[in-house]
Amino acid sequence: MLRSYYGPRLDDGTPAGTIARVIACAHESEPLSLYLARLREHVDRQLRELLDVCAHSQAPVERVAAVMDGMILASTAERRSGIATIAIRDVAKTLTLATR
Secondary structure (H helix, E strand, O other): OOOHOOOOOOHHHHHHHHHHHHHHHHHHOOHHHHHHHHHHHHHHHHHHHHHHOOOOOOOHHHHHHHHHHHHHHHHHHHOOHHHHHHHHHHHHHHHHOOOO
């Protein structure tokens, strides 16, 4: 799931760089920010399809995406290593809670 959202590489630099670029671009200009919002809608639809296929249709896309993004952002800000592993662990916890 993280690879479909952030790309195939899960080294610390890739998800950290991706989230940093998204934040920077959103502040760059209003047209760019609007473009990112539309892109996010597309990515969220893909995440919904992935959750459905993986038998997690009850999991809210917005929550899963927020956990992923939030953990990557927090881990980057805290200069942690193993960013992808941290995000994957917390998404797994979120999906477990969503099935209860």
